[in-house]
Amino acid sequence: MKTADWSIVKEASGPFVAGVFAFLLIQCGAVVMNLLRFAALGGSGVEQALRVMAFRTPQFVVYALPISVLFGVSLGINRMARENEITVLRLAGLPLRRIAVPLALAAALVGVLSFLLSETVTPRMNQRAAEEEYRLLFKVRPVAVRADVFFTAGPYKFYIGDMRRTDKSGDPDKAVFVLYRVMVYEMRPGAFPVLITANSARAEGTKWTLYQGVRRELDQRGFTTNELQFPKYEFDVDRSAGTLWSVAQSSEEMTARDLKRAITAAEQTGRANDVRSWQVDYYLKFALPFAGVALALVCFPLAVRFGRSGSFAGMIIGLGAFFVYMQSYLLCKELGERFAPPLAAAWIPNIALLILGLVLIRVEE
Template structure:
C-alpha cells in the first residue's frame, strides 16, 4: 500500500466520518422532535423512548451512507485542491485514477457493508420499532406477524376473533374504475378463520383471491366451512367460484400486511417472489423491490463514479468547495428523481422490474464510468 493511497484513504475517511456522524445526528434529532409530543402524551419512559429511537437508526444508516459518500468525494478533493495537493500530485506524475482509487475502493466497501447491514439489521429493527410504537406508545395490540413468507393478521371483536392468513399481497396495475386506491390491494392464498370467545372455530374460508369491491370483500375460487348449517344438521362445506362476505375489516386494516411484506430482507423477499410466481400470482411490485434491494446497495459506488470526476474538474479557488457541495446536492436530487420514476414505472408494470429498479444506476453509473475512464491524467 503506497503512501499516496494511505494518505487519500485517511483524508477521505476523516471527511466521510464527520459527514456521516453529522447527518445521523440530524436524522435522530429531527425524528426525535417529530415524535416528542406523542412520547410525552403517552408517558413513555426515557429508556423506552431511547430504545425506540435506536431501533430506527439502522434504516437511517442505509439512507445516509450514499449521501455521505457523495458529499465526501467533493469535499475531500476540494480540500486537497485548496491546499494545492492535487496540483503537486499531478506534477509528480500521479494520474487522476491513481489519486481517486482509494475513494473508489471505499465506495465499493460501503456497498458491501450497506447490503449486509440492510439484510441483517434493518428488517428486525424496523419490526421492533413498529411494535414499540403500536404496543408501547399507542397502546394497541400487535395485529400481524410474519411466518416464513406468509403474514397472519389478528382482528379481535366482542364476539370473538377473526384470523387472516395471507400468502401473497398483490398490488393491481389497473385499479377498477371508480373504486379508488382500495381496489388496488388484492390478497392471494387467503384463509379466514372466525373464532368465538372460547376460541372454537365457527367458520373457515379458504380462497385463491380476496379483493375489495367497494362495499364488501369478494372471494374467488374457494371453500367455505361452517360449524353449523342452516338446518342445524351439523357442519356445512360449500365450494364456490365467487362469493361476497361482510367482514369488519376494510382495506386500510390490511396495511399491516403491506408493512410486513415491505420489511422483508432480500432472501426472505426472494423466497416470497419465487413462491408467488410458482403458484401463478403477479409479483411485479415485489420483484421490483427485490431488484431494488441490490441496486440500492450500489448507490455509494454509483455516486462516487459520477461525482469524483466532476470534483477533479472544479477549480479549487473561487468558491470551488462550496460549489462542490451545491453540485453534490443537485446531483443527489436528480438521481433521486430518476430513481423514484423508475421504481414507480417498475411497480406499475410499465417497465420491466429490473429496469425499474436499476434504471438510475445504469444511467448515472454508465455516465460516471465513461467520465472516470476519460478523466484527464
C-alpha cells in the same frame, strides 16, 4: 495499495464520517419529533419514541453509508485539489482515472458493509420499530394499516394488498378491518398449500370473512386439481387482525431472500402485479448500497475541476450530486412500480451516474 492510495482514502474518510453522522442526526431527529407529537396526543412518554428511533437507526445507517461517500469525495478531493496535492500526483505520472481507483474501491467496500447490514441487523430492527410505532399510533386514532404485507397466523399465511381499520376502538384485539386483494395460503405438510384468493374481506377479532373469491387445491407438481368459486368464506385464526399488523412485514423488514420468496409466492398465484413495488424493492436492496461507487466517480472530477473555488464548492458538488441521485432514484422507482422492468428501474440511476462519472473523468484528463 500504495501510500498515495491510502492518503487519498484517508483524506475522504473524515468528511465521509461527518456525513454519516449528519445524515443520522437529521433522520433520527425527524422521526423523534414526529412521534413525540403522536405521543403527546396519546398520553405516551418520550421513552417509546426514543425506542423507535433506536430501532430505525440501522436502516438509516444503510442509507447514510452510500450517500455519505459523495460528501467524503467532494470535500476530501476538493481540499487536495486546492492544496495542489492532486497536481503533484498527476505530475508523478498518475492519471486521474488511476487516482480515482482507491476511491471507487473504498466506495465498493462501504457498499458491501451497507448490504450486509441491510441483510442481518436491519430487518429485525425495522420489525421492532414497526411494532413500537403501531402501539403508539393505535392509542391516538384509527390507523390505515400498511399495504403489501405478508404475515403468518397458525396454519395460514396471508398477503394483503390493502387493509383499512374501520372502528374507533383503542384495543387492537377488538379492531375491525376491511381487506382488499387478499391471498390466503392454508399450509399442508408435505404438499403445496391450498390457495384462497378474494377481492375483499372483513376481519373482526379472530374471525375472517372473505367475499367473492376462489379456492384452489394443487397437486404435487403445482397444477390446480380442484377450483371452487365462492361468494363468502369464513374461518378463524389464532390471533386478532389488530395484532396481526404488528407481525406483518414490509419489504424493509425482510431480507432479500425472504422478499424473493414472498414475490415468488405471489407470482405463482397470478398476482404478480400486486407486488410490483416489492420487485423494485428487491433489486434496490442490491443497487442502493453500491450507489456510492457511481456517486464517487461523479464527484471526483468535479471536485478536481472546482478545487480552487474553496470548500463551499465541494459542499455544493456534494449536495448537487445528492439531489440528482435522489430525483433519479425516486423517478425510476415510481416507473418500476408502474410499468418499467423492476431490474432496470433499480439499477438505471447507478449505471447512468457511473457512465457520467467516467465521461467527466475522461474530459477532465
